[in-house]
Amino acid sequence: MSADLSELYQQVILDHNRRPRNRGKLPTANRVAHGNNPSCGDECSVYLQLDGDRITNLSFDGSGCAISQASASLMTTQLKGKTAAETQKLYDEFHHIVTTGEAPEDISDLAAFAGVHTFPARIKCATLGWHAALNALKGDPLPATTETHKD
Amino acid sequence: MSDLARTRADFPILHQQVNGKPLVYLDNGATSQKPRAVIDALVRYYERNNSNVHRGLHALSMRATDAYEGARTRIANFIHAADPAEIIFTRGTTESINIVARSWAHAHLKPGDVILTTEMEHHSSLVPWQQAAKAAGATLKYIPVLGADAEGGLDYAALDTLLTPAVKLLAFTHISNTLGTINDAAELCRRARAVGAVTLIDAAQSIGHAPIDVQSLGCDFLVFSGHKMCGPTGIGVLYGRRALLDKLAPDETGGGMVVTVTYEGANWKPSPERHEAGTPNVADAIALGAACDYIDAIGREAIAAHDHHLGAVAMEQLSAIPGIRIIGPRLGQPRAGLVSFAFPDVHAHDIVTFADEDGLALRGGHHCNQPLMRKLGLTSTTRASFYFYNTEQEIGVLVASLRRIQKFFAG
Numbered sequence: 001m002s003a004d005l006s007e008l009y010q011q012v013i014l015d016h017n018r019r020p021r022n023r024g025k026l027p028t029a030n031r032v033a034h035g036n037n038p039s040c041g042d043e044c045s046v047y048l049q050l051d052g053d054r055i056t057n058l059s060f061d062g063s064g065c066a067i068s069q070a071s072a073s074l075m076t077t078q079l080k081g082k083t084a085a086e087t088q089k090l091y092d093e094f095h096h097i098v099t100t101g102e103a104p105e106d107i108s109d110l111a112a113f114a115g116v117h118t119f120p121a122r123i124k125c126a127t128l129g130w131h132a133a134l135n136a137l138k139g140d141p142l143p144a145t146t147e148t149h150k151d
Numbered sequence: 152m153s154d155l156a157r158t159r160a161d162f163p164i165l166h167q168q169v170n171g172k173p174l175v176y177l178d179n180g181a182t183s184q185k186p187r188a189v190i191d192a193l194v195r196y197y198e199r200n201n202s203n204v205h206r207g208l209h210a211l212s213m214r215a216t217d218a219y220e221g222a223r224t225r226i227a228n229f230i231h232a233a234d235p236a237e238i239i240f241t242r243g244t245t246e247s248i249n250i251v252a253r254s255w256a257h258a259h260l261k262p263g264d265v266i267l268t269t270e271m272e273h274h275s276s277l278v279p280w281q282q283a284a285k286a287a288g289a290t291l292k293y294i295p296v297l298g299a300d301a302e303g304g305l306d307y308a309a310l311d312t313l314l315t316p317a318v319k320l321l322a323f324t325h326i327s328n329t330l331g332t333i334n335d336a337a338e339l340c341r342r343a344r345a346v347g348a349v350t351l352i353d354a355a356q357s358i359g360h361a362p363i364d365v366q367s368l369g370c371d372f373l374v375f376s377g378h379k380m381c382g383p384t385g386i387g388v389l390y391g392r393r394a395l396l397d398k399l400a401p402d403e404t405g406g407g408m409v410v411t412v413t414y415e416g417a418n419w420k421p422s423p424e425r426h427e428a429g430t431p432n433v434a435d436a437i438a439l440g441a442a443c444d445y446i447d448a449i450g451r452e453a454i455a456a457h458d459h460h461l462g463a464v465a466m467e468q469l470s471a472i473p474g475i476r477i478i479g480p481r482l483g484q485p486r487a488g489l490v491s492f493a494f495p496d497v498h499a500h501d502i503v504t505f506a507d508e509d510g511l512a513l514r515g516g517h518h519c520n521q522p523l524m525r526k527l528g529l530t531s532t533t534r535a536s537f538y539f540y541n542t543e544q545e546i547g548v549l550v551a552s553l554r555r556i557q558k559f560f561a562g
Contacts, residue, residue, distance in 0.1 A: 039516070063530045
């Protein structure tokens with residue numbers, strides 16, 4: 001296997017793809033947003049339980065490639081307890097990682113996605129769950145948004 | 152050199168390495184590659200004959216006009232149209248369908264009418280009908296596909312109830328780009344005609360893969376893209392029976408399609424000029440004519456036989472991979488030269504990324520077939536689609552690559 005490909009499919013990513021964390025609907029969620037990638041059909045819904053602007057719990061659901069599913073899974077392990085501003089900051093760092101391959105040392109498992117930058121077509125896969133989470137943070141309470149699909 | 156090796160030598164693009172491996176191009180359902188003869192036709196036109204058509208009286212304009220109209224006649228012969236005026240040049244299948252969905256549907260559909268299509272249509276032959284039905288207050292109905300893997304093809308028995316006099320148009324794909332199903336186009340046209348419905352065949356996947364005779368098929372419209380039959384991108388065809396095209400309101404108006412213009416209004420030429428406002432895509436039309444020559448030199452019967460052989464070989468070898476789910480016709484049933492498949496634990500995009508490392512060009516995704524995918528309980532498949540320059544050995548590369556990918560993701 002090429003160096004680029006083993007960099008893309010890191011062990012952390014394969015692990016999250018095989019055993020996704022926080023997968024399924026969150027019964028206590030008061031925010032949800034649905035993300036999809038119309039060009040490939042990948043789907044990801046993110047459920048947030050918000051207390052003020054702090055995420056107290058979250059989950060994701062959906063289907064897609066290993067990169068999109070592992071990224072959403074890993075994201076759910078990183079955002080618990082974060083405020084909206086902290087989430088945005090972490091996303092900005094994540095976006096920097098997947099578009100440049102440069103990962104700060106203190107950024108934990110998210111650095112596993114550095115390999116994405118050599119596969120530009122897969123950047124959207126890696127950021128799908130994050131976009132859903134950011135939309136959920138900005139969105140209306142649950143009942144108003146369940147039928148709102150962003151295509 | 153074998154015939155196949157000689158044919159492959161005609162395609163400059165095939166002789167390259169991708170990720171250090173020989174290119175194995177199995178994405179012909181998306182677009183075919185171009186032989187030297189087609190590339191040369193483009194270069195020759197721009198180097199020697201480039202000019203506007205139907206206007207100039209100078210030598211270049213006459214040459215360009217002759218070549219452009221010659222291409223129209225060549226394409227009319229290619230599909231056995233009765234008259235070159237039945238060939239309208241468009242940007243491709245999508246534009247051709249949209250013209251019918253706007254102009255024809257606008258003039259002929261009223262509330263309560265039915266447009267009938269199938270559950271296996273590409274979005275390009277589905278969304279325009281949804282829009283046309285909405286605009287007219289008509290209803291869009293679907294001929295179902297049969298089987299959990301759509302292996303049963305279209306439900307022809309359902310036509311007895313679906314084909315009522317309310318059906319004004321039957322639009323269907325000749326060959327499914329996702330399933331590889333070959334629909335009985337002549338039978339569907341015959342049944343539609345019996346209730347007075349107009350027919351449109353989406354020949355995007357069949358053109359250049361099998362002999363096409365619009366008169367024996369008995370269709371009213373037939374549409375296709377040049378780029379899937381060795382021609383350039385940006386050129387396609389709307390075939391329509393002359394009687395329909397001469398009455399059809401132009402979808403676009405402008406120069407070249409008018410007889411008389413006053414400050415108060417204008418009137419239209421007959422087909423084909425009527426439907427080709429503005430400077431047409433002269434170069435690509437001429438190159439599409441060259442593609443017809445190239446394909447007929449190989450022979451469409453031979454191409455169809457080669458396609459079906461590769462489809463059958465791929466079916467046999469892919470079916471032997473544990474866990475694979477193949478959609479469309481079962482092993483041994485008639486099938487076009489393409490196979491779509493899915494694995495329960497490896498997503499199509501991961502397969503395509505890995506296969507690329509082996510030099511393979513595959514397609515992964517919903518293939519512009521979202522409703523069908525949803526019906527089959529899938530979000531995506533991987534598709535290998537063949538053409539006359541593909542080899543059995545390339546199917547071997549595909550199968551070896553899939554086995555490697557499966558092993559990697561099984562951990």
